[in-house]
Amino acid sequence: MSKFHYYGGLEGGATQSKFVLYRSDGQILAWSKGECTNQWLIGQDECCKRIHKMVETAKQTAKLPADTRLKALGLSMSGADEEESQKQLIAQIKSQYGGDCEEVYIASDTWGALFTATPAGGIVLIAGTGSNCQLINPDNTSKRCGGWGHLLGDEGSAYWITQLALKTLFDHDDNLNICPNSVEKVRDIMKDYFKISDKVGMLDHMYSKFDKSNVAGMCKHLAKGAEDGDQLCQHVFKEAGKVLARHIVAVEPAIAQSLLEGEGGLHVVTVGSVWKSWQFLKPGFLEVLTAERPGRRIREVTLQRLKQAASVGAASLGARAVGFKLPLDYSANAEIFFHGKM
The missing domain is CATH 3.30.420.40 (ATPase, nucleotide binding domain)
Structure with a gap:
């Protein structure tokens, strides 16, 4: 079994999205890109599907086993300000794509940008x-x-x-x-x-x-x-x-x-x-x-x-949500x- 854990971060925009896959020692293993992930524009089902696709693509690029579960998935997304919709999105990701990650953290797009630059x-x-x-x-x-x-x-x-x-x-x-x-x-x-x-x-x-x-x-x-x-x-x-x-x-x-x-x-x-x-x-x-x-x-x-995508801050926020400080x-x-x- 690997001594490392894995963390993911998504910068989700109304036009395009970007995902980063981190190893617990702070090394970036892979990036993946996708389309809009604003749930108010494309619906919650499609939003979850697109997030899942980016996670899968990044794991494949990093040559991780298909059944690898991230310790945490941090999402910093446009249209993700409202607490109730955040809860619904988290529940759907865990229900339909539970193999992707153990925990999900969601914040608005501004949070990912800030925590990319400063802790x-x-x-x-x-x-x-x-x-x-x-x-x-x-x-x-x-x-x-x-x-x-x-x-x-x-x-x-x-x-x-x-x-x-x-x-x-x-x-x-x-x-x-x-x-x-x-x-x-x-x-x-x-x-x-x-x-x-x-x-x-x-x-x-x-x-x-x-x-x-x-x-x-x-x-x-x-x-x-x-x-x-x-x-x-x-x-x-x-x-x-x-x-x-x-x-x-x-x-x-x-x-x-x-x-x-x-x-x-x-x-x-x-x-x-x-x-x-x-x-x-x-x-x-x-x-x-x-x-x-x-x-x-x-x-x-x-x-x-x-100088780096806000996906980085999203990954850090996800890790913090499960009690881990991702070294950035x-x-x-x-x-x-x-x-x-x-």
């Missing part, structure tokens, strides 16, 4: 197509701000930045709110990206043919405009930096004191393509975070980006791109 806790701040902020304290208490979708949230996201740029253009042309900067670069980006001849063409894209991801895709072209020196493009990213920092301020009262006093101060794990434009987010971000406010507690912050090299999993005292 202690901190904040995950997502700014991709959408946005979300999640504080997780060392005792597993948590506080969330955002993540409510493009109609009720998503501030600071790629969609939000695009929408702000477009709204600024429309309002300027309508003489409703005159923009102090030229809107012509944004106009050109809009026409080129959406393949339209004028603003009227945007109505299809924002209403009858609306696709949030497609609209958000214009953001990378706005980022290029900012790099080229366009002031309006730079302005919308600065505004995004402000509102992303406000997410942190929103959860500030609930932050455990130990997270503020450790080396590097408060650690924020950033996820999403918007953070690639940090140089343009930074002025607004620091303006908000350094401003004096009632109850201000944050005086030092470290921003990190992942956190310095290899994430890198610091900003540190400041304020």
